Amino acid sequence: MNIRNLQRRALHRRTLLGGAGLLGITAALAACGGSSGGGSDAGGASGKAMRLALNQTEEHPSFVALDNFGKSLDEATGGSWSIEVYPNETLGAQQETLQMVSNGSVEMSIVSGTQLENLNKDFLVLNMPGAFDDIDKQISVLQDPSIVGELFASLEESQNITVVGGFTQGERSVYSTKGPVSTPADLAGQKLRVQESDLHLAMAKALGATGTPLAYGEVYTGLNSGVIDAAENNEISYVTQAHYEVAKYFSFTRHLVGTDYLIINTDTLNSMDEAQRASFDEGWAAAVEEHTGLWQEQTAQGIEDAKAEGAEFNEVDVESFKEALASLPEEFLTEDSQTTLWDAVRGAQG
Ligand code: GCU
Numbered sequence: 001m002n003i004r005n006l007q008r009r010a011l012h013r014r015t016l017l018g019g020a021g022l023l024g025i026t027a028a029l030a031a032c033g034g035s036s037g038g039g040s041d042a043g044g045a046s047g048k049a050m051r052l053a054l055n056q057t058e059e060h061p062s063f064v065a066l067d068n069f070g071k072s073l074d075e076a077t078g079g080s081w082s083i084e085v086y087p088n089e090t091l092g093a094q095q096e097t098l099q100m101v102s103n104g105s106v107e108m109s110i111v112s113g114t115q116l117e118n119l120n121k122d123f124l125v126l127n128m129p130g131a132f133d134d135i136d137k138q139i140s141v142l143q144d145p146s147i148v149g150e151l152f153a154s155l156e157e158s159q160n161i162t163v164v165g166g167f168t169q170g171e172r173s174v175y176s177t178k179g180p181v182s183t184p185a186d187l188a189g190q191k192l193r194v195q196e197s198d199l200h201l202a203m204a205k206a207l208g209a210t211g212t213p214l215a216y217g218e219v220y221t222g223l224n225s226g227v228i229d230a231a232e233n234n235e236i237s238y239v240t241q242a243h244y245e246v247a248k249y250f251s252f253t254r255h256l257v258g259t260d261y262l263i264i265n266t267d268t269l270n271s272m273d274e275a276q277r278a279s280f281d282e283g284w285a286a287a288v289e290e291h292t293g294l295w296q297e298q299t300a301q302g303i304e305d306a307k308a309e310g311a312e313f314n315e316v317d318v319e320s321f322k323e324a325l326a327s328l329p330e331e332f333l334t335e336d337s338q339t340t341l342w343d344a345v346r347g348a349q350g
Contacts, residue, residue, distance in 0.1 A: 047080025169258030
């Protein structure tokens, strides 16, 4: 991973976003059309060129793994089904692409768990600090249908969305423009960007900060202009989004292991025949494996690259963060379905 390239891409991304807007998105969607091979006829699966919306750069493990997923699906189905990954929020921010998958104007998207929590409160369980001990345990929970099967199918009737599975977002930590953070007290008075989630807003408050929900693509400008003082994310986002340029102090709070989901329009998924569906599932399983491997490599490399550009990393008093966040499960997991899922998720991790 070359930092100069990343900077150029980040700049390019910001320019693109500046000029895009909804009109741009609509035009892009119209221009790429939808189906190949004549679309899906009733009673017969003929295939489709699917679009997948992503908010990451082309260097990010999610782009790399999904792009390879597309190629393997294309090959396995003799060109009937393919996936084109649109990176850098070019099809819209996650809140918008979630709607697009629901109405079928885009077939697939990666969305953060925080987006799904707004459609079904049970997803909140997996967005909770302390839900996962580490990435390996997270992936095994996300691949266990006895734990997540019902949850992943829960949006099919109401939203026409199927959750295919999860990628790790790694451990999320805090970074700030103001200085290194060691305990939550250091965040007092800071405006901390959070994802669009009531839980994560409460998380910011519990850490003594003022939570400011923003879309991912707005974080760089937010930090740069002082609209926010701090953000929380993984090391790979810190580097690929060039956030280190504007928030130099990265503190390893590791306050939660986040989850991204691959979502697909349910009607599209159901129009695959059995063999195509099997190829789709195999390709996805391989993508998760590749993604998880790349995650470790790029995290280590990203830290080195950011340090070389002047970013400063520091360890924190991890216990003080755990303590500050300890009351969130009781506050937010109030329904039986949520506590049952929480027990299953925690129970599976020994
Ligand atoms: C991570 C995650 C994204 C999410 C982003 C955010 O990068 O992979 O899906 O959108 O965090 O903080 O918004």
